[in-house]
Every structure is written in C-alpha cells, then in structure tokens.
Amino acid sequence: MRHLLSSLFITVLLLGSVGVASAFEADGYTTPDNWSMQTTPGQFKQSMTGVGLTKDSRLYMTLTTRLRLKSDEYADDQDIYQYLRMHTDSVKLGSGTVKAAAFGRFAKDLDGTSGKDWTKNYFYSQRDILDTEEEMSDFSPRLYHGYVQFDGVVKNTQANLGRFYLEHLNSFQLDGADATVKVADMLSIYAYGGRPVSYYYDLDGDSVYGAGAVLNYKGKTKLEGEYSRIDVQDLEDDYYRVRFTQMIPNGYVMVGYTDLNDAGTVNVDFDYEFARTGTIITLGYEGMNDTVDSEKTYVVNPLTYTLLPESKYNKYKASVYQAFAKHFAAGVSYETKNVDGAENFDNRDYDKYGVKFDINGLPHPDTYISFTADKWNVNSASGNDDDNRMAYGFQVGQKVSEKVDVWAGSSFGRYEYDYATDKRKDSVRSYYIGGQYQPTKVLSFMADVSREDTDFYDDVDSSLSKNYMVELWASVAF
Template sequence: MLILAVYSCSLLFASVYSASAFEDGTYTTPDNWQQQVTPGQFRQSVTGIGLTKDSKLYLSLTTRYRLKSDDYADDQDLYQYLRVSTDAVKLGQGTVRFSAFGRFADDIDGYSDKSWPDKYFYSQRDGLDTELEANDYAPRLYHGYIRLDGVVGRSVVNLGRFYLNHLNTFQLDGADATFSVTDIVSVYAFGGMPVSYYYDLDSKDHIYGGGVSLNYRDSTKVGAEYAYLDVQDINDDYTKLSVVQSIPHGTVVLGYSHLNDAGTFNANADFEIVKTGTLVSIGYEGMYDNVDSDKTYVVNPLTYSLLPQSKYSKYSAAAYQPFLKHFIAGVNYEGRSVQGDENFDNRNYNRYGAKFDINGLPSDNTYISFTVDRWDIGSTPDSRSSSKAEYGVQISQKITDKVDVWLGSSFNRYEYDYSTDKRKDSVRSYYIGGSYQPAEVFSVMADLSREDTDFYDDTDSDLGTSYRGEIWVNLVF
C-alpha cells in the first residue's frame, strides 16, 4: 500500500507548545489523533495472573487475519502472536524477570491451485509464501530472554534472544551485561550470534563489543561503543560515539559512526521558540569516505543498501507553528549533495514538504491532516533527473473512549523516463477502519484499503486496482 506516512507519539495536543513534541528530530502527531500507518495494534496486559505473592504473569494473544485481492486472485493469511512477560521476582540481592514474543503464520488458501501455469507471475506472492516453503507455519521468535537486575553487584544482565538497548540496535542470541561503576558512569559488554529471518547463519557468525556511557544530571549524556562483526565471512569494525545535550527549550544531538574506512558525522538540534510557540528542527549528516560494497556488513549500519556509497552531505530543516488553538502549519526541507560518483542508490536530491493539521473542528476529537511532499532528484550517469509530488488528506474521529475510526486518502504522481518515452504514473490510495475495546481484556480492529494505479497499464490494466483488508483481535490476561 502506498499510504501517507504520518508519525505517532504519546503526547496530547497541548504538548505541541513545548519542544517535547519532537521525536526522532521531527514534529510528531499525538496518539489521540489516531491514523492508519501500519494497520493493527498489539495490546499488552496490565492486570496479569498471580504468579507468586509479589509477581504476576502477563499474557497477550493476538490473532491477525489479512486478505489481499485483485482481479486475478485472493490471498488470505492468518497470523498468531503470543507475548509473555513477568514481574520482577526476588533472586538473591536482586531480581529476575522473563519476557518472550513470537508468532506463527499460515497462508489459508495458498497459491498452488491458481488457474494459470507456474511460469506466470502470481500477483499475490509475498514474503510469507517464501517463509512457508522453508518452514511450516513460518515460526518467528522476536525475543525470548531473562533479565537479571542486581543479582551480581550493580549489574543488569540479559540472556537469550533480545535487542541491544545501547547505541546500536543489533538483535542477538547471546548475552548483554551492564555494570554501574558510579551513579554517573556505566560500562557494558555484549556478544552472540546475529538474528536473521531471511537467510541462514553459520554457527561461526557472531557479533561482540562493548561501550561506556555517562549520564550527568539527565542533561548531558555521552556514549561510546565498539562492535566487531563477523557475518557471512565479512569482517567489520564498527565504532559509534554520541552526545546528547539539553539546552533551554530543546536538545542538541551529536553523533559519529565509523565503519571500517568510512566515517559519518551527524548533528541535530530541536527546540522551541517560546515567544511564538514555534517548533524548529535542523540537522546535518556527512559521510567523509567512500564505502565499497565488498567491505560492508550484511546490513550496513551506515546505509540502507549494499551498494557502494560515495561521500555526501545531507541537510534538513523543519518548522511547525500552532495557532488559533485548532491549527498547526509546517514546512520541511531535506537535501543531499553527493561529492563523488552518483549511482541509482546514492544521488543528489532536494525534498520539500508542507503540512496543515486541524484538531477539534468541526467537533471535539476530530483530526484532519493535509500534506504535500515533493522530490527533485538529480540525474546520474545511468539515469535522468526526475521529480515526484505526493498529496494526501487524513481524517480521524474518536467516537467514544472505546471506539476510534479513521479514513483517508493519499495521492502519488511521479514522472520518469521509460525507454525513449517520458511517462507519468499515479497511485491513489483510500482506507477506512476502526477499533473497539469494550473491555480491558479484549479489543478488535478492522481496516480496509484500496489502491488504484495506472502503473501496470502497458502490461495488464486488471492489476491496476487492489484491495487489502485486516482484522486484529487481542486477548490480554
């Protein structure tokens, strides 16, 4: 689905008047303005089942049904998610707790009995079909670990499958230990096998490293981390430095990453102009060495691809202004300047955006958002310059404390060179949905979207319209 991306955070509308309305360097939309970004939501238990006198066991069972449909075929998938966690249980001088989250999935109707031969493209084939070919019910364990807090001195230890919670976000099967040297300084070390759901790992594949962090009065945070990665016979040295400094009405973040021979520096500042209530964000990122494709980690932490990367500088700026209680207007800009050879994946571009939000009109708990996003991309030796503009509108209405509804539409038009002809293609997306939570232990959500495009007209216009429906049911104990 090509659906307009709008960010979410847990701030009320009033908080847009403070710098805390920034998340990841941009203005974010509060949760009570609910929109469809990725349909569905996992509910977590807050009541629990008695485990011991001082601890409870929490269970969440989520069933997800997905239907994809076009003029050629329907595809129905069923996912089952289970989340388990416990309160901290006393162990020696500290505590221990457990947490796990996994899933099973199946393709209800499959695709082998379709009416066309296997040599033809099956429009509903997806990643789940590929998983099911290798493993029945496509099992995944997202995390499953025990956490020992204070059992050994002033330490916190995670054992099992988990996501590192330091400067990096590697997912490991292994161990992670943090030791508080003082109230301000702590050190940590980690090691284990990386986790992948898409390719086979050898037992010799591993990641290990460590770091140090300083937290002074919650206003100055400094961190340094080193990781050695040996995955798929590719060896990498990865170092990362970070400084987060609170300033009046805002925050400044400085970072440096070094992967083998390539270094990247970034600087960001988010702050509020108190007199006007304006939220401002500025940023810079620069990579000062070329990255060769035969020297990069399987999932390169510095780039989004495995292709070579030339030196570049990237700039960004955004401003958002609330006014007349119900309105917020904003503009943003991002530009990249490549200092070496460009390729399809690493190019010069300028991106411009604008946003206009209405909250509380025409009735309470109504949210309406209008957006426009335009890309101007420079030419490369193997491609011509191109531009793309996107327009969107979204509407959300909270009916009661238990009922939310949403609907919206986004429009994308882009122009590119196809053989010797210049072509324009467009995509229009529509969606509507709602959620209902009649009790603390039960909730249900339904969502339906439609996509219309002329992209496939030269191949088969019947592929131009597609539908997607999802139902999520949550039981929590």
C-alpha cells in the same frame, strides 16, 4: 473479490475477538511484519490483569489473531497470523530481581502458493514474504524476543539472556547476552555478544559482539560511545558510533559520528522551541567522508544497510512548525543532498520541499486531521533523466467514545523518469478506513480496509491496477 468478501464475512463470525492497532503510525501504514513493529510492538494490546505465579509475581499474556485478506482482479490471498505476547513481574532473586518476556507468532497462507509448480504459473501477484517463509516451515514461526532479565542480582548490573533487541546506540536483534554495569553515578559500561537473528538466512556461523560506555551528567549532558564487530555472510565489519547530546532550555543539540570500515558519517541535529510563540525549528546535517566499500560490507546487514555502497555526500535539512489559534498548526520543511562523487539511481542529488497542516480538536474535541505534501526534485544520473515526485495526503482520526476509535486517510504519489528514452509518469493513490472497539479490558476488536490504485503495472497487466487489503484483528488478554 467476491471470494475475498465471503471469506471476510465468515472470518468475522469465527474470530469473535482483535488487537489494538492504529491504521497509521509515523505517517505510514504499518503491520507487525514491519521493522518498527518488531522492535516496538506497541500496537498490540497488553494484558494488565495477569494470572498469579507466586505471591509477588504474575504472568501477563495476550493472544492476538490477525487475518489479512488481499485481492486484485488477477488473484486473491488470505493469510492468518497468531501472536502470543507475555511477560512476568519482577521476582526477588538474591539481592536483585529477575523477570522474563516473550513475543512470537505463527502464520499460515490459507490459499497460498507454497509447494506449487511454478513452471505452470509464471506469475502470481500475491506471492509475498510469507510464501517464502512457508517454503522453509509450514507454519512460519517467528520468535521476536524471548529473554530473561536479571537486575541487581550482580551488584549494579543488569543483564539480558536469550533473544532480545539491544537498547544501546545500536538496535541489533541477537541470540546471546547483554550486560550493563553502573560503575559510578554518571558512568555505565556495557558489553554484548551473540548470533544475529534472521528469519531467512542461515546464520549459524555468524556473530555480532561489541561494547560501549555512557556518561550522563545530571540528565542534561550525555556522551555515548560504542564499538561493534559484525561477522555476517563471510564479511567482517568494524562499526563505531559516538553520540553527544546536550539539553538546552527549550531544546537540544546532538552531534554523532558513525564509522564503518573507515567510511565515516557525521550527524548534527538541533531542535528548539521559542517559548513565547510556540514556534519549533529543527536543523540537521549529515555528511559521509568516504565511499563504503561494497566488497567488504554486507549491505543487507541490519546495522549497515543504511549506508550502502554510497559515495561521499552532504545533506542538510531544516523545518519550522507553528501552532496558532488554539486548534491549528502548520509546518514547512526543506532538505537537500549533494553527492561528491559517482551518482547512481539510489544515491543522487535532490531537493525536497514539504508542508504540513494539522487541525486538532475540531469539529469535535477528540478529532485529529492532518494534511501533508512533499515535492522532490532529483537530478539526472547514470543515464536517468531528471526525476520529480509529488506526494500528498491526509489523515483523520476520531475517538468516538472510551471504547471506540475510527480513522481514515488517503495519499498520492507521482514519479517521473526516463525509461529507454520514453518519459514515463507513474502514480499511486491509496485510501484506508478502519476502526477499533474495546468493549472490556480483556477483549479488543479492530478492522482496517485499504485500496490502492496505480498505473505502474499497466504494461504488465491492467488487472493489477486496483489492489485491496482487509485486516481483522482479535485480541484476548489474560
């Protein structure tokens, strides 16, 4: 840890400038390597100034350096990431416009294990996905997106060419093309195709292509349908999705159907707010009508992985959220799943109970505090006894000034299970604290520190029980 803190001090002096990134998002700590960050990298600072390309167009760039330092009593690890994000204004082209965008990174494990003889060191606690990437390329390059968009160049058509994320019913990451044509005021059709993107697999011979349509009536009634053909790792999947959304006063109703190789899933969601009391209720249902054939479906495929080789099941959920006394809000939720067929460790009956309590604007107008707790009751299956999990935590966010934000939080999880007839209880407590400072529109600084305490690894080595991570970000926007 002493080596880690020394490196931290030196790096602060060297970096000098950090990206805008919050310590928590959607109730969980996130980094740019997470899927949500790759698809919507909104936590990166975006340039609003730009440099002139032509009379009517500018190029906007943000250069972000991120240092990640990890440590336990067994080993330390230091990784550095360099991100470049850029986009242009729309430029007139024929009867339409064209613009471009790109977002990529390079990374390096500063004291990593790439190329080391693993026969001399059978265990290294800090080995992670970056070490795996560096075995293929020294600087672990990733291009998250890099595309050109044509809008109206062909009448009533918008097209993307390059590497991009689909923005239809599915969110594939593709190297290829995607085109949407508005055929009437209420109707659009689209088609896409290309090679799926993977940072770890050779997908030269693989492909994804599909087509769909959207019927939108006055922004209140929407019917969407899409078909995808997925040829990945010598497995061929037919994937269908249909979704109907109806806006109603103070809420909406959504009904969806997904079919993967004849295994269909139905989704129903209902959200409604009682205007007079401000009470928000949500209801949901999800049901699978058949078991997904694991011999036909590539379960790691980003579009199909959520289904897995599961049995038929029905899942129900409900929640109520109520604001009161100007600064407070509370919510309760319940979710239950009933498996109709073979259960296994990953697909089991359960009941989940949740509570949430938020304080907004106390003791300061720019203070946000949230407390959460969840209780899981999971039935026995496949030789496993009843599993019970309790999780709770809190988050605090404070805007100190127009230039400074700070945050802190903690969470706790406990998991009980049988292991070779021996009842075990593993738990983990995590803490984090951080802040960001943006002195000008061009520069931004962020630091975040987290600690995790767990007894999960006690049977392996007690020196793994306490884990620390420090993240430093520096951004400059051109």
